Amino acid sequence: MEFRDLKSQYQKYKYEIDSAIQEVLDNANFIGGIDVKLLEKRLAEYVGVKYCITCANGTEAMTLVMMAWDIKERDAVFIPDFTFFSTGEIVSFRGATPVFVDVKRETYNIDTYKLEKAIMKTIEEGKLTPRAIIPVDLFGLPADHYEIARIANKYNLLVLEDGAQGFGGRIHGRMACSFGDAATTSFFPAKPLGCYGDGGAIFTNSDDLAKLISSIKVHGKGSNKYDNVRIGINSRLDTIQAAILNVKLTAFMEHELNDVNVVYKLYNENLCNIVEIPVIPEGYYSSFAQYTIKLKNKEQRDGLQAKLKEYDIPSMIYYVKPMHKQGAFLGIEINEKDLEVSSKLCETVLSLPMHPYMTEAEIMYISNIIIKYIKN
Template identity: 45%
Template sequence: MEFINLKKQYELLRPNLSVRVDEIMAGAHFIGGPEVGELEERLADYVGRSHCLGCGNGTEALQLAYMAYGIGAGDAVFCPAMTFIASVEPAVMLGATPVFCDIEPDTFNLSPSSLVEQIEIVEREGKLRPRAVVAVDFLGNPARFDEISKICADHGLLLIEDAAQGTGASYKGSRCGSFGDIACTSFFPSKPLGCYGDGGAVFTDDNEIAGLIASLKVHGKGSSKYDNVRVGMNSRLDTIQAAVLLAKMDLLDTEMDKRQEVAARYWKAFEGKIQTPRITEDSTSSFAQFVLIAESEEQRDHVVASMKKVGVPSLVYYPKPLHQMKAFGGHVVQSFPNAEHYARCNFGIPFSPYITEEEQDEVVSAVLAAL
C-alpha cells in the first residue's frame, strides 16, 4: 500500500517544472545556472536571512558552517544525543570532539538543562575549549531557541541551527533557518522541502561568513575557481535541483497547512492511547516525520510487526542514539535516558500532505488494533 504518494505532488509540479527543466537543458547551464541564484534569494527571503548559499547536501552545509568558523582540534561541540550523525559528524572530521546532551522526553529536542550540565562539565575539566552548540529541529519540531541562545551567550558559544528537517516550521513567529549564528538545511527528497536528488543550503546574516562559505564551497576560490586562496571543497547545488525546489516552493505553504491537518487527525485518534509528539510551545512543526512512542521496545516491535501484516509501513527514526555509536565510542562517559528510551520505543507512521483521510484511518486502525 502506497501512503506517501509523491506522484500526486509531481502532477501539481509538472507544468512549472517542465518549463524550467526544458530551459536548463536548452541552455546547458547545469552548474551554477540562474535558477540557483533565484532559489537562494527566494529562500533567504522566505526564512528571513540576509544570505542563503546552496550546496551539495545537508551534511556539507554543516561542514561549511564548521569550516567557516574554524572549528577543529581541541574544540567541544555540544549536540543532542538523538539526531542523525550528520549533525556533528563534519565537526569530528575537522578534529573537534562531540559532547552529547540528553533530549526532552516529549519534544525529542535538545534539553536546555542537559546542555548546561554538559557545558559545565567541560568547563570544569578544562581539557577542551567549549566552542559550539548544534541545535536540531528534530523531525521538524523547532528547538527551544530562546533558552538555548541565552545559554550560548552566557558561555560564549557559537549556535548552529540544524534545520535539515525544519523548512517550513516556525518558532515564536520566526521560521526555522533563521536562528543561531548560522543555520543549515537539507533538500534530501524526504525532507519537507526536498529535491529529486541531493541538495542543501547555509543561511547567515554575516556578510563576511557568507563570502567565506561562497569561497569554501568552490575549492576555496578567490576571484575565480582557478584562483584558490584557501583549501575548500566541492559542494554545489545543481541547477536542475534548484529548478525542482523553485517549483516545490510554490506548494510549500499549502503543504504546511495540510501537514497540520494530518497531524491534528493523528493526535485526536491516538489521544490517551499512545505517546504522540509534543510541539514546542509557540511553534509550528513541519512534521518531517510523525513518530509515536511505545511503552517499551517489546510493545514497539509488536505494533510494527502487526502493522506490517496488514500492509501498513513504518520506520524507526532513529534506532540508536549517537552516544552509543561505535564511531563515537571514545567520547562518552555517561548515559542519556531520554534519548535511549526514544531509540528503543519510537516508530514513525505514514505521514504526508498527500495522505488521504482513508489512508490515515487505515494507519490508525492498524496501530490501535495492535495496541
C-alpha cells in the same frame, strides 16, 4: 501506501517540474544557473535572513560552517544524542569532539538544562575548549532556540541550527533556519522541502560568514574560481535541482506546510488516548518531517511495526540507536546515566506515514489498525 509520497506530489506538479527541467536542458546552463540564484533569493526571503548559500547536501552545509568557524582538534561541540549521525560526524570530521547531550522526552529536542550542565562540566574538566552548539530541529519541530541563545551568549559559544528536518517550522512566527549564528537545511528528497537528488543550504545574516562560505564551497575561490585564496571543497547545488526546488518551494508555501499540519491534527484526534502523540509547545509550529509516536516499550513498538507491515503500511524507527552508541563514537567518554532519555526513545519511538498528500481515509485506516493492536 507511501511513507513520504513523492509520487503523488510529482503527478500534481508534473507539468511545472518537467517544464522547469526542460528549460535548464534547453539553456544548457547546468552549474550555477539563474535558477540557483533565484532559489537562494526566495529561500532567504522565506526564512527571513540576509543570505542563503546553496550547496551539495545538508551534511556539507554543516561542514562548510565548521570550516568557516575553524572548528578543530581539542574543540568541543555540543549536540543532541538523539539525532541522525551526520550532526556528530561533521564535528569529528574536523578533528573536534562532539559532546552528546540528552533530549527532552516530550519534544525529542536538546534538553537545555542538561546542555548547560554539559558545558559547565567540559569547562571544569579543562580537556576541551567549548566552541559551539548544534541544536537539531527534530521531526520538523524547532528546538528551544531562545534558551539556547541565552546559554550560548553566557558561555560565548557559536550556534549552528541544524534545520535539515525543520524547514518551515517556526517559533512565535520566527522561521526555522533563522536562529543561531548560522543555520543549515537539507533538500534530501524525503525532507519537508526536497529535491530529486541531494542538496543543501546555509542561512546567515553575517556578511563575513556568507562571503567566506561562498569561497570555501568553490575550492576556496577569491575573485574567481581560478584565483584560490584558501583550501576549500567542491560543494554546489546543480541547476536542475534548483529548478525543481523552485517549483516545490511554491507548493510548499501555498499548501503543503498547511496540509501536513492537517494530517497531524487528524492523527492526533484518532490516537490521542491510545499512544503518546507528538507534543508541540505553545507558540511553536512544526513542518512534520515525521509524525512520531511513543509506545510503552520496545516489545510493544516492534510488535506494532510488524502489525503495520502485515497491512503494507510502512513505518520507520528514528533512531535505532543514540549517537553515543554509534561505533564511530565509542572512543568518546560518556556517562550512560546522562543520556537515559535518548536511549529509551530509541526503544519506543515509531514514525508513521506523513506527507501533505495523505487522505483522511488513509489516516483512519492506519489509526484503526493501531487502535486495535493496542487494545488487544
